[in-house]
Amino acid sequence: MTGFLRRTFMGGSVLATVSPARADTRPKKQLTWIVPFPQDSSADLYAQQVAKSIGEKLGQPIVIDRRTGAGGTLAATLFTRAANDDHTFMVAYTGLTYASVIYPKGGAGFDFARDFVAVSALAREPLVLVINPxxxxxxxLQHFLSAARSASTPIAVGSDGEGTISHLAINLLTERTNIKFRHVPYPGTAAQLDALVATSAGAAFLPPHSVTAAVANGKLRALAVAARRRDVVLNGVPTFGEAGLDDFRVSQWFGIMALKQTSQSALDRMHAAIQAALETKEVKDIWARHGARVELESRTDFARFVASEVSRWTRIAKAANIKLE
Known part of the structure; x- marks a missing residue:
């Protein structure tokens, strides 16, 4: 794929043995992962670390092809046109699961459920609801919801942009509580955090690692983590379930997808390699520093999770009538 920015991870010379009958498990061609975000983004960080580990195990480098723009839909559209050769995969994320709804008809250029098949999760970053005290x-959380119900005007809740998962989290909170909020979009997480600290908005859904310092110095207050378990970097903050709102879960997740026509052997090989990479100490340490969670699961379990995300966020996006150009 010409035109993509590339970085190659050189693997070691020792090959992993999957079974005694197959001593050489290296793919026959170059492996490529398409990443729809720029270098140094969360998606790029997770892809780099896992690709490095896999390259060392397989004795073959994985090429990272970055294609940014349009919330990842440009990369996903190009991915649908990739050669069906069992060697090209894509790093997907939460926002692509409902892209066909929020972009004009045909604008996304792909259908997530129709065109792609789930391979493995890379990382999940749960969102945390924070306020400016x-x-x-x-x-x-209950005091916050009570204040929102009695407010004369809707409380302003920031997001990192129209149609992002933090935007949809606001709509999900409205659906679950029947409380209206005023959505205030910002161009990215950093701008959203700055605005919240500067009192331009009263609340926001943000990744835990991005608010740790502001929570520690009292500029922000973390009310609840949208996950089943408490977060490692904000361990004193309850989950939404613990705070009185059951089954409220929102995460920015990243995972590897393949084209629907990819062979089962290629899917199984890539899944096994990713699972092994996620168990390494280096990956676990990096994920922990970023508040990300390592999820070891079968391809069936990950596919079930992705299908549930497509269904849930597509419904929320349709109900909110979110449309992007």
Whole structure:
């Protein structure tokens, strides 16, 4: 694929043995992962680390092809046109599961459920609801919801952009509580965090690692983590379930997808290699520093999770009538 920015990870010379009958498990051609985000983004970080480990295990480099723009839909559209050779995969994320809804008809250029098959999760970053205590006087989630219900005007809740998962998290909270909020979009997580600290918005859904310092110095207050388990970097913050709102889960997840026509042997080989990489100490340490979770699971379990995400966020996006150019 010409035109992509490339980085190659050189693998070691020792090959992993999958079974005694197959001593050489190296793919016959170059492996490529398409990443729809720029270098140094979360998606790129996770892809780099796992690709490095896999390259060392397989004795063959994985090429990272970056294609940014349009919330990842450009890369996903190009991926659908890739050669069906069992050697090209894509790093997908939550936002692509409902892209066909929020872009004009045909604008996304792909159908997530129709065109792709799930291979393996890479990382999940749960979102945490934080408030600026100088604007909203609430010590916990229930006090926040009570304040929002009684407010004369809807509380302003920021997101990192129209149609992002933090935007849809606001709509999910409205659906679950029947409380209206005023959505305030910002161009990215950093801008959203700056605005929240500067009192331009009262609350926001953000990744835990991005708010750790602001929570520690009292500029922000973390109310609840949208996950089953508490977060490692904000361990003192309850989950939504613990705070009184059951089954409220929102995460920015990243995972490897393949084209539907990819052979089962290629899918199994890539899944096994990723699972092995996720168990390495280096990957676990890096994920922990970024508040990401390592999820070891079968391809069937990951596919079930992806299908549930497509169904849930497509419904939320349709109900909110979110449309992007």
């Amino acid at each position: 100088r604007i909203i006087d609430a010590n916990d």
